[in-house]
Amino acid sequence: MRALVIDDSRAMRSILGKIMGELRYEVVEAVNGRHGLERLREIGKPDLVLVDWNMPEMNGLDFIRAVRADRAFQDLVIMMVTTETEMAQVAKALEAGATEYLMKPFTKDTIIEKLALLGVAPA
Amino acid sequence: MALSQAAFEFARTLVRQRSGIVLENEKAYLVESRLTVVARNEGFASVDLLLEQARTQPLNGLQVKVVEAMTTNETSFFRDVQPFEALRQLVLPDLIKRRAQEKQLTIWCGAASTGQEPYSLAILLREHFPILAGWKVNILATDLSLEILERAKRGRYSQVEVNRGLSARLLVKFFDKQGLEWQLKEDIRRLITFRQLNLIEAWPWMAPADVILVRNVLIYFDVETKKAILGKVKRLLRPDGFLFLGGAETTMNLDDGFDRVEFERAGCYRLRKS
Ligand SMILES: C[S@@+](CC[C@H](N)C(=O)[O-])C[C@H]1O[C@@H](n2cnc3c(N)ncnc32)[C@H](O)[C@@H]1O
Numbered sequence: 440m441r442a443l444v445i446d447d448s449r450a451m452r453s454i455l456g457k458i459m460g461e462l463r464y465e466v467v468e469a470v471n472g473r474h475g476l477e478r479l480r481e482i483g484k485p486d487l488v489l490v491d492w493n494m495p496e497m498n499g500l501d502f503i504r505a506v507r508a509d510r511a512f513q514d515l516v517i518m519m520v521t522t523e524t525e526m527a528q529v530a531k532a533l534e535a536g537a538t539e540y541l542m543k544p545f546t547k548d549t550i551i552e553k554l555a556l557l558g559v560a561p562a
Numbered sequence: 563m564a565l566s567q568a569a570f571e572f573a574r575t576l577v578r579q580r581s582g583i584v585l586e587n588e589k590a591y592l593v594e595s596r597l598t599v600v601a602r603n604e605g606f607a608s609v610d611l612l613l614e615q616a617r618t619q620p621l622n623g624l625q626v627k628v629v630e631a632m633t634t635n636e637t638s639f640f641r642d643v644q645p646f647e648a649l650r651q652l653v654l655p656d657l658i659k660r661r662a663q664e665k666q667l668t669i670w671c672g673a674a675s676t677g678q679e680p681y682s683l684a685i686l687l688r689e690h691f692p693i694l695a696g697w698k699v700n701i702l703a704t705d706l707s708l709e710i711l712e713r714a715k716r717g718r719y720s721q722v723e724v725n726r727g728l729s730a731r732l733l734v735k736f737f738d739k740q741g742l743e744w745q746l747k748e749d750i751r752r753l754i755t756f757r758q759l760n761l762i763e764a765w766p767w768m769a770p771a772d773v774i775l776v777r778n779v780l781i782y783f784d785v786e787t788k789k790a791i792l793g794k795v796k797r798l799l800r801p802d803g804f805l806f807l808g809g810a811e812t813t814m815n816l817d818d819g820f821d822r823v824e825f826e827r828a829g830c831y832r833l834r835k836s
Contacts, residue, residue, distance in 0.1 A: 524721055526739040529730050540730035542721050552727045555643045 440561065441465045441482070445475040445502065446491040446520070455489055455520070458547045462554070462561040472497025476505055484515055487559050492521035492532070500535050507536035516557050520545070565594045569613040573597065573628060576616070580629045581706055582762035583782040596631045630707045634782070637675040639728040640682045645777070645806050648828035649683070650690050653804045657772050658693060660802060665697040670771045670798070672761060673779035674703035677714030677754075678723070681746060683775075684753040685736055700769065704759035715756045717746035761791050770800045777829070778808035785816065792817040796833065805831040 442464040444455045456466045467482055469475040471494040479485075488506075492499040499519055506512045518539040519532045529540050539557055541549065554560040565573075573593050574585045585593060594609055601612040604624065616624040640646045657667060671680045680703035687694055705711050724733055724744045737744040759765065761779065774795055780788045796819050799805060805820065807813070807829045813820040823830040 524739075526734065526737075530734045533730055533734065537730070540733075542725055544722075545725060549722075549725050552638065553725075556640070556727065556729050 440487070440559070441467065441485040442487045442489060443467045443469060443475060443478055443482070443485045444489045445469040445472065445494070445499070447471055447494040448491070451491065458550055459489075461547070462551065464561070471495055472499060472502030472505070475502050479506065479512070484512065486516065487554070487557070488515060488517045489520050490517060492519060492523050492528075500532065503532070503535045503537055516559055518553060518557065565590060565609050569610045572613055572617050573632070576625060577629050577632045580625070581633065581760070582784075582787045583632060584784050585632065593632065597628065600627050600631045630709055633707050633710070635675045635707070635710055637678045637778070638726040639678045639724070641679065641727060641777070642809055642827065643727070644825070644827040645829055646682060646686055648823070648825040648830050649773070650686060652823070652825055653773060653830065654687070654691055658691065661772070667694070667697060667699045667773075668769045668771045669699070669701045669773045670768065670775070671701070671703040672759070672774065672776040674705045674711070674714055674756070676710055677703065677717060677756075678727075679703075679775060679777065680714075680754045681717065681750060684750045685732055687753070688750065689732070699753065701754045702768065703754050703756050706758070706760050708758055711756050711758060717751045719744045719746070762787055765794060765798075768798060771798055772800055772803045773806070774799055774803065775806040777806055778811070780811045781808065788816050792820070796820070799833060801833055803833070807831065
């Protein structure tokens with residue numbers, strides 16, 4: 440299983456990377472939306488994308504819109520992981536094409552529970 | 563300050579008698595840490611003093627607080643996923659067919675804790691079974707702890723709680739954000755009746771149930787208590803109804819009146835045909 444983790448914070452990438460690694464995911468990192476799109480082009484379709492909302496150059500919302508515009512990525516599983524916690528924002532992310540939404544802070548268990556919901560839980 | 567052995571014995575016996583929860587010796591630390599909070603809230607300088615008062619003044623409500631403090635209320639929306647998949651794919655379609663004439667369903671959650679389990683059920687019904695709009699659907703949710711039931715009734719959850727097991731789509735659809743908390747909509751809340759019920763005491767009259775959930779509570783009881791509860795569940799469940807237990811619970815070696823339903827990790831059982 441492979442996950443693309445997109446976050447401008449190195450600390451957050453490392454936390455998510457560690458959790459996903461423990462769940463036996465191979466992790467590919469990107470530092471913003473644009474970088475994330477490049478990574479997708481390089482590695483093809485991962486099993487899961489975890490993407491932050493607020494990032495320089497291209498934010499998570501624009502990343503999701505760009506990804507969904509590409510037919511090849513219509514069914515890519517994308518979970519937004521963000522400090523944005525207002526109802527309108529959750530709705531906006533879903534509308535843009537996010538599959539799931541996780542509000543920071545979270546724990547490893549929260550991630551596992553979301554993966555179970557998404558049907559991409561580790562064996 | 564460490565809890566005295568005598569105080570621990572008193573707490574252990576009280577909790578066992580009132581709730582059925584078995585506290586092994588290794589749980590002394592748990593008793594101490596949970597009761598430290600109660601002692602502080604109630605203005606006692608130590609857990610020993612709290613328990614002394616609870617012992618000598620049995621009617622002042624402290625005993626209830628001690629017992630409630632020793633319940634574990636850990637829960638989450640759509641906990642373990644699979645039981646809810648079984649309900650959606652198998653149990654509810656089956657019951658909807660069987661009850662097509664009476665158009666009535668009765669569901670009982672026997673250890674509802676803070677409400678995530680009955681609310682998940684109600685959300686599932688709303689989301690996937692619009693046909694039930696014209697039916698009489700009774701969801702009864704009970705628990706031992708009154709304090710917990712009060713929280714359950716409010717249907718207000720923290721961000722941490724809604725992060726757990728609830729899909730964002732359902733969050734947006736069935737909750738309103740109020741301040742930092744998430745309030746379940748009235749439309750779902752009114753589907754559920756909350757009431758106190760102690761599983762180890764005599765049960766009040768209840769309508770025969772189509773689905774019973776007693777999940778993640780039998781684990782705290784001794785074998786005799788588990789057997790007694792399963793025996794009563796057997797009498798309350800309609801002959802073609804379904805029982806759900808928690809992931810670490812089973813009827814095996816306790817009651818041979820049940821058969822496991824083939825649905826991976828759902829903890830679902832039916833009455834054995836005799
Ligand atoms: C771990 S929670 C389980 C919640 C939910 N069923 C689930 O699976 O997520 C256990 C609940 O059982 C309740 N409980 C403990 N002893 C009980 C008793 N004797 N009668 C009724 N409820 C009891 C506790 O108050 C607690 O809320």
